[in-house]
Amino acid sequence: MKNVLRSMLIATFLLFGSISTPALHASSEGTMAVVQGVTPISISKAKELISEGAYLFDANEKEVRDEYGHIEGSVHINVDNWQDLLPKDKNATIVLHCLNRICYISSELALEIQKLGYKNVYVMIEGIEAWIMNGNPVVKTQADNIKKFIGSGNWDKSSAVHDTTDSIHSQMYFGDVPSCRSCHGVNVGGGQKSIMQDFASLKSTINKNCTECHQKAATSLENSVHGKSMKADAPKCTDCHTVHRGKYTSVINMKKESDRLCGECHQKERSLYFNTFHGKAMHLESANRAITVAACYDCHGKHSIHGADNSMSTIAPGKNRIDTCASCHPGAGETFSNITMHPDPSDGDEYPIMHAGLLFMHGLLIFVFGFFIIHTALWFYRLMATRAKYPKEWKEAKEKAHSDSVKIKRFSKFHKIQHLFLAASFLGLGFSGLPQKYYTADWAQGMIDLMGGPIGATKFHHISAIIMGIVFFSHLFEVAFVAYKNRKAVYVDGKFSWGMFWKKFFGPDSLMPNFQDFRDLAENFKWFIGKRETMPQFDRWTYWEKFDYIAVFWGMGMIGLTGLALWFPVGASEIVPAWLMDLCTIFHSEEALLALGFIFMFHFFHTHFRANKFPMDMVIFSGQLTEEEMKQERTPWYERLKESGDFDKFVVREDEFTPGKKKFWFIVGYAIVITGLVFLALIINAYF
Structure with missing residues (x-):
């Protein structure tokens, strides 16, 4: 029974096979199959016909012809206008071939040629593969590198x-x-x-x-x-x-992958792209998160990419570029679209304004860091030398200054709160800004991930900036309030006096620099190099404290305004020109580096790491210093208060800075200092 069923199935298969494939038959040349109506020939026969002047046509796909080569004299006919390649004489002998015995392209094409009236059409059925295997030569185009x-x-x-x-x-x-x-x-x-x-x-x-x-x-x-x-x-x-x-x-990480692929050819452009917020965010985003910033194709297009000078380009100046920018930045106008997207500020010929801005900031960095490195090194050496030369007197003076029970008020409670939030926001800006500035550093990715990625870091940065802005404007309000409250101090005979105003503005109780500060600086350097025996005495505010104070205003103006422009670029571009927007990125980044470096290196030394203050000067947390400290370091202020009879107004009647509070704020203070020093180490690591 099984044999009968098997025989019936085979017979059925053969019957349907013969009905469904009438165009195929076994070739006399021993090939697998050819199209009915086509005359197949062997390689030897093809060579004979070619030697007699037959036209040889290669019907292979272009990639096959390029890879395997072609028979000398053959014409590639697998093209759109193949009819134009045929000879005029319909009696001419034509030989076609393609890849091998299972390739039907040459046979199908032979039928089409016969339909055009050509009578002597043949197919070398074994194709180029067998031609090569039989040792026949082929011509190969020089391979591209x-x-x-x-x-x-x-x-x-x-x-x-x-x-x-x-x-x-x-x-x-x-x-x-x-x-x-x-x-x-x-x-x-x-x-x-x-x-x-x-x-x-x-x-x-x-x-x-x-x-x-x-x-x-x-x-x-x-x-x-x-x-x-x-x-x-x-x-x-x-x-x-x-x-x-x-x-x-998936689409989650396709943007990052596409940027990498673009960069394989456009290496310089990609390196400059990484200097922008878009590029840094793209680089720092984790692979398992979807990035929302612009990738290369968001601005330049996908398949229909054209040069910027082509009117079809998505970045062509004018409407096209404005529309491209507005697709991510609603409301973007012409000025916004003219902001340079990934410039090279080091190229003075191509970007002269940005290059000048970069040189200015680098010059400022070199000047400030250079001056204070020398200042700090000499001061450190002089203090250590004095301590080594007079160890007994040094110890007694320090103990006397710290043990004095008479406390003098130096900062109000409001000032202490301001300083705490200023320090916290400053560290927050550093924590969120450093990994973006030094995005290639080993530590950058970890810091960014702690904030939830580049966008999270940006939000963290903005919150810190808002806190710092509140502190800054609260101080401006305080200055205005105190000035109004004490306005009578600049009145003479009941009238406002500019002379008295400037006297108070640059007076010893003001934080504005004056000529005495330059004299103090000169005297301090004399002490540094041994030209005077004792350290000079200072008034209420020293020249380095005034520098710190003025630097805040400079920094808030430079960092704050440029930061706002970068935070709200569309609105800012409606107010300022595109070239000024270009400078904002440079000024914001370089001024931030100046601020961080100065605070963590020099401000910390001035306030905490000097040998006579180490391990920490608690005045900013307690708001007070002792009378003995005042006598030792700020004699002019002490004598002025004594002479004016105002000394008692500054004496603290009830010391609220208990040992417990002192311990707590010591821990807080050192947490701030250590964090700052870690940031400083990260900056140095990024360069080396």
């Missing part, structure tokens, strides 16, 4: 296929879902494709297959600056796209 294959070019062991999961097409559930051969197969005629080891990883094969499905994208690419490029290494589909990215790859 570019990578022709994806990965190693070995289909079986391709290094590019980390995961065979198709992360793009696998998300398609309906319609014509592509298979492996849809992308990696070579056209062999009959509407069929075949995967062959030599061509499956060939870029030209895959690129051509991409265009069969993505026709609109192919047209856009063809008309783009990439498509029109005459360079052999101009990017094609496979240079920017790949589907085998693994099952964990």
Whole structure:
């Protein structure tokens, strides 16, 4: 019974096979199959006809012809205008070939040629593969010095296929879902494709297959600056796209990947892009988070990319560029669109204004750091030398200053609160700003991740800036309030006096610098280098304290205003020109570095690390110093208060700074100092 059923199935299969494939038959040359109506010939017969003057046409796909080479004298006929390549004489002998015995392109084309009236048409059915294997010569075009294959070019062991999961097409559930051969197969005629080891990883094969499905994208690419490029290494589909990215790859990290791919060719542009907020955020965003900042293609387009001087470009000056900017920055106008997106400030010829701004800031950094490094080093040496020379007197003076029970008020409770929030916001700005400035440092990514990524760090930065702004404006309000309250001090005979105003403005109780500060500076340097025996005495405010104070106003003006412009670029661009917006990035970044470096190196030394103050000067937390400290360091202020009879007004009647509070604020103070020193170490590490 089983044999009967088997015989019936075989008979049925043969019957339907003969009905469904009438155009195929066994070849007399021993080939697998040829199209009915075509005359197949052997290689030897083809060589004979060619020697007699037959026309030889290569029907292979272009990538096959490029890879295998071609028979000398053959004409590539697998093109759009193939009819124009045929001889005028319809009696001419024509020989066609393609890849091998299973390739039908040459046979199909032979039928079409016969329909045009040509009588002597033959197909070398074994194709170029057998021609080469039989030792016959071929002509190969000089190979370009570019990578022709994806990965190693070995289909079986391709290094590019980390995961065979198709992360793009696998998300398609309906319609014509592509298979492996849809992308990696070579056209062999009959509407069929075949995967062959030599061509499956060939870029030209895959690129051509991409265009069969993505026709609109192919047209856009063809008309783009990439498509029109005459360079052999101009990017094609496979240079920017790949589907085998693994099952964990998705649109979440596609932006970051696309920027990396663009940067492989546009290395300089990519390095400059990373100097912008967009680039730094792109670099610092973790792979498992979706980034929202602009990637290369958001501004320059995807397939239809054109040079900026092309009216079709998305970044062409005028309406196109404005529309591109406004797609992410609603309300952006012409000035905003003219802001330089990724400039090179070191290039003075191309960006003269930004270059000048960079030179100015670098000069300021060198001057300030250079001066205070010398100042601090000499001061440190002089203090240590004095301590070593007079150890007994040093110890007695320090103990006497700290043990004095008479306390003098130096800062109000409001001042102490202001300083605490100023320090906290300053550290917050440093914590959120440093990893963005030094985005390539080893420590940058970890700090950014702690804040939830670049956007989280930006919010952290903005909150810290708001706190610092509140502190700054609260101080301005305080200054205005105190000035109004004491306005009678600048009146003479009941009238406002400019002379008295300037006297008070630059007087010893003011934080404004005056000529005495320069004299104090000169005397201090004399002491540093041993030209005077004792350290000079200072009034209520020293020259370095005034420098710290003025630096806050300079810094708030420079960092604060540029920060606002960068925070609200659309609104700022309605007020200031584009070139000034370009300078904002430079000034904001470099001035922030100046502020951080100065505070962590010099301010900490002036207030806490001097040998006569170490381990910490608690005056900013207690708001008071002892009378003995005042006598030792600020004799002019002490004598002035005594002479005027105002000394008792500054004496603290009830000391609220208990030992417990002192211990608490010591811990807080050192937490601030240690954090600042860590930031300083990170800055130094970023450069070395």
